[in-house]
Amino acid sequence: MIRIENLSKSFTLHNQGGAVIPVMAGAHLTVEPGECVALTGNSGAGKSTLMRMIYGNYLAAAGSIRVGDLDVVTAEPREIIALRRETLGYVSQFLRVVPRVPALDVVAEPLLAIGTDRTAAQARARDLLARLNIPERLWSLSPTTFSGGEQQRVNIARGFAHAYPALLLDEPTASLDATNREVVLSLIEEAKARGAAIVGIFHDAEARERVADRVIDVSAFTPRRAA
Amino acid sequence: MTPLLSVRGLRKTYGGRIGCEDVSFDLYPGEVMGIVGESGSGKSTLLNCMAGHLAPDAGEVLFDTRDRGPVDTLRMSEPERRMLGRTDWAFVHQNARDGLRMSVSAGGNVGERLMAVGARHYGDIRGKALDWLDRVEIAADRVDDRPSAFSGGMQQRLQIARNLVTGPRLVFMDEPTGGLDVSVQARLLDLLRGLVREMGLSAIIVTHDLAVVRLLADRIMVMKGGRVVEAGLTDQVLDDPQHAYSQLLVSSVLQV
Amino acid sequence: MSDYNFAYLDEQTKRMIRRAILKGIAIPGYQVPFASREMPMPYGWGTGGVQVTAACLTPDDRLKVIDQGADDTTNAVSIRKFFERTAEVATTTVTSEASVIQTRHRIPEEALSEDQILVYQVPIPEPLRFLEPRETETRKMHALEEYGLMHVKLYEDIARHGHIATSYAYPVKVEGRYVMDPSPIPKFDNPKLEMAAIQLFGAGREQRIYAIPPYTQVVSLDFEDHPFEATKAPAPCDLCGAGDSYLDEVITDDEGGRMFVCSDTDFCTTRQAAGHRGRLSPIEEATA
Numbered sequence: 001m002i003r004i005e006n007l008s009k010s011f012t013l014h015n016q017g018g019a020v021i022p023v024m025a026g027a028h029l030t031v032e033p034g035e036c037v038a039l040t041g042n043s044g045a046g047k048s049t050l051m052r053m054i055y056g057n058y059l060a061a062a063g064s065i066r067v068g069d070l071d072v073v074t075a076e077p078r079e080i081i082a083l084r085r086e087t088l089g090y091v092s093q094f095l096r097v098v099p100r101v102p103a104l105d106v107v108a109e110p111l112l113a114i115g116t117d118r119t120a121a122q123a124r125a126r127d128l129l130a131r132l133n134i135p136e137r138l139w140s141l142s143p144t145t146f147s148g149g150e151q152q153r154v155n156i157a158r159g160f161a162h163a164y165p166a167l168l169l170d171e172p173t174a175s176l177d178a179t180n181r182e183v184v185l186s187l188i189e190e191a192k193a194r195g196a197a198i199v200g201i202f203h204d205a206e207a208r209e210r211v212a213d214r215v216i217d218v219s220a221f222t223p224r225r226a227a
Numbered sequence: 228m229t230p231l232l233s234v235r236g237l238r239k240t241y242g243g244r245i246g247c248e249d250v251s252f253d254l255y256p257g258e259v260m261g262i263v264g265e266s267g268s269g270k271s272t273l274l275n276c277m278a279g280h281l282a283p284d285a286g287e288v289l290f291d292t293r294d295r296g297p298v299d300t301l302r303m304s305e306p307e308r309r310m311l312g313r314t315d316w317a318f319v320h321q322n323a324r325d326g327l328r329m330s331v332s333a334g335g336n337v338g339e340r341l342m343a344v345g346a347r348h349y350g351d352i353r354g355k356a357l358d359w360l361d362r363v364e365i366a367a368d369r370v371d372d373r374p375s376a377f378s379g380g381m382q383q384r385l386q387i388a389r390n391l392v393t394g395p396r397l398v399f400m401d402e403p404t405g406g407l408d409v410s411v412q413a414r415l416l417d418l419l420r421g422l423v424r425e426m427g428l429s430a431i432i433v434t435h436d437l438a439v440v441r442l443l444a445d446r447i448m449v450m451k452g453g454r455v456v457e458a459g460l461t462d463q464v465l466d467d468p469q470h471a472y473s474q475l476l477v478s479s480v481l482q483v
Numbered sequence: 484m485s486d487y488n489f490a491y492l493d494e495q496t497k498r499m500i501r502r503a504i505l506k507g508i509a510i511p512g513y514q515v516p517f518a519s520r521e522m523p524m525p526y527g528w529g530t531g532g533v534q535v536t537a538a539c540l541t542p543d544d545r546l547k548v549i550d551q552g553a554d555d556t557t558n559a560v561s562i563r564k565f566f567e568r569t570a571e572v573a574t575t576t577v578t579s580e581a582s583v584i585q586t587r588h589r590i591p592e593e594a595l596s597e598d599q600i601l602v603y604q605v606p607i608p609e610p611l612r613f614l615e616p617r618e619t620e621t622r623k624m625h626a627l628e629e630y631g632l633m634h635v636k637l638y639e640d641i642a643r644h645g646h647i648a649t650s651y652a653y654p655v656k657v658e659g660r661y662v663m664d665p666s667p668i669p670k671f672d673n674p675k676l677e678m679a680a681i682q683l684f685g686a687g688r689e690q691r692i693y694a695i696p697p698y699t700q701v702v703s704l705d706f707e708d709h710p711f712e713a714t715k716a717p718a719p720c721d722l723c724g725a726g727d728s729y730l731d732e733v734i735t736d737d738e739g740g741r742m743f744v745c746s747d748t749d750f751c752t753t754r755q756a757a758g759h760r761g762r763l764s765p766i767e768e769a770t771a
Contacts, residue, residue: 100417
């Protein structure tokens with residue numbers, strides 16, 4: 001489902017004397033449907049960078065990233081948007097929403113975007129919010145006013161609303177209590193069971209043990225510094 | 228898929244000075260594109276050239292018309308272009324006063340485009356005007372008030388209703404949230420996002436506010452000195468800008 | 484013979500005005516620019532109408548001048564005298580006897596015939612001016628037949644008053660093409676714009692001439708659910724008893740007393756001479 005070949009990435013800081021910082025070279029990674037791959041490595045090794053490149057958020061310098069039939073590296077913006085709408089979900093660490101939009105609509109939005117009717121989309125959103133223990137009285141409020149943990153759970157609900165064939169999870173269990181952590185892990189297991197290909201970053205070793213089929217250390221992709 | 232709008236090699240100079248140069252892109256149905264850059268970077272010149280308010284020196288602006296397919300709007304006859312401006316195109320000005328008739332009631336402002344395309348039933352026109360006022364969150368009892376009695380945010384929402392009432396396919400927006408305070412901006416952005424999705428609108432939004440494009444635009448073009456220096460997916464350009472100027476622009480935004 | 488050229492204006496000027504008139508007749512409802520001359524009367528006193536009349540008059544013509552339907556108001560009297568002196572044409576107050584009628588704000592009640600010319604004095608010829616102040620833009624709108632704005636004006640009327648409250652200078656569409664301001668005639672007169680006589684409109688200050696040829700289709704703008712209505716005061720004339728003429732309201736005392744009289748004085752006196760009587764007709768005549 002996800003196939004990464006010979007991927008490299010560097011940052012050029014034009015406004016700091018044109019410094020070029022290579023951050024990744026020769027990255028390879030394959031994720032099959034129903035498989036969960038965990039990325040590991042020290043902080044700064046490039047876990048998030050790799051994830052963002054798969055999502056099209058960072059531009060790759062060379063190589064290819066195929067998600068389904070699309071090569072994200074060379075795709076047009078509208079192709080990436082279609083990919084994100086239908087195929088590739090991303091649960092980031094931070095919730096970014098338009099102010100004023102109620103939590104229920106935030107969660108339902110990915111479903112509305114693929115043309116699900118409003119009633120069905122909201123039913124699914126209600127389900128997820130209830131499962132993640134967001135009190136019902138908060139559903140009609142904008143999540144911008146929620147606590148960090150609540151925002152994170154809204155974010156997860158939104159990420160799991162549509163059954164994406166491929167999912168990127170960036171620390172999905174961070175800052176959650178035991179009960180909600182359990183809910184999230186079972187959501188991930190359900191996604192795997194229906195055949196989703198998952199790439200995740202889990203600092204929580206226990207969680208990683210439980211859901212990941214393989215572990216990839218991204219330090220292997222760090223370019224060797226020219227000494 | 229045929230692009231809704233194809234811009235090819237657009238150039239506009241003011242004497243020896245470049246307004247915009249060598250601008251080409253395709254906009255597909257349902258896409259929202261932001262044009263960002265500092266004041267004087269040529270983004271408004273570009274918008275006005277595309278919308279037919281300014282005559283460019285060179286280039287093509289092909290629009291996929293309903294009946295004849297892609298037509299170069301710059302070579303269209305004036306009546307045709309003006310008709311397009313009343314039907315499939317809409318233009319939202321930064322200053323609502325430029326886009327509204329200040330001496331005509333809110334209902335009349337919204338109804339004008341309907342009457343311009345032949346609506347002749349008062350009850351229907353008024354019904355549609357009320358429906359649209361509701362969609363842009365203006366109370367029904369303000370329908371007979373003049374926009375001069377409205378706040379800046381309401382005027383801007385009224386302008387949007389007036390533009391969208393005939394169900395256009397392409398909307399040009401020039402700093403639609405400029406000059407509004409932040410809470411009013413947020414409300415307007417939320418409204419615009421909803422309308423864009425519900426109506427399947429394509430839009431080109433000129434702004435210098437990166438937060439606005441992040442929320443509204445699927446993709447952006449960064450302009451400097453009349454040229455496009457970088458273009459791509461909105462979050463990609465904002466989070467991983469490649470060009471020196473884009474990096475400067477992104478890093479210049481104050482964090483809240 | 485006075486020292487003036489016939490009908491005051493020099494022959495070249497009259498030719499220029501006649502060309503504008505002919506163009507106006509050829510394009511019904513279209514406003515033709517012309518080089519309006521200074522006239523020996525102030526703007527607003529009918530300088531446009533006077534120039535058109537001067538260009539139309541021949542020594543054999545018989546002229547009638549009315550102001551708000553009346554032959555005896557200052558404006559009507561002074562213009563009539565002006566042409567008596569500068570053109571030495573015959574004048575009359577009888578509608579059917581006149582070959583040229585200059586009017587301000589009315590169309591005579593009596594139907595006009597093919598050998599008559601009706602000349603209107605026009606203050607503001609541009610019907611779109613109310614909502615669009617730019618002349619360049621209104622010209623373009625006429626050229627491209629973009630008349631939606633006219634209905635915005637009517638919409639505003641209904642929104643504000645519950646009905647189309649425009650009661651004079653009510654916009655019309657001429658022969659399915661140009662939207663035209665019929666000058667400030669009451670909308671009661673609008674249906675009469677389709678007539679046998681030639682109608683010429685002159686705006687002196689605004690330097691425009693336009694025309695409606697005989698038997699031209701003239702449609703008053705309206706909405707499907709708010710159709711055009713030619714309205715008048717709901718009463719008969721108190722002097723001649725006519726129930727189908729346009730009426731002026733005259734306040735007669737400080738206690739709310741009032742009367743309605745025909746605004747067309749010739750029409751009213753002709754009827755009275757024929758024995759018609761109204762509510763307030765002098766008693767001795769009623770018994771005579």
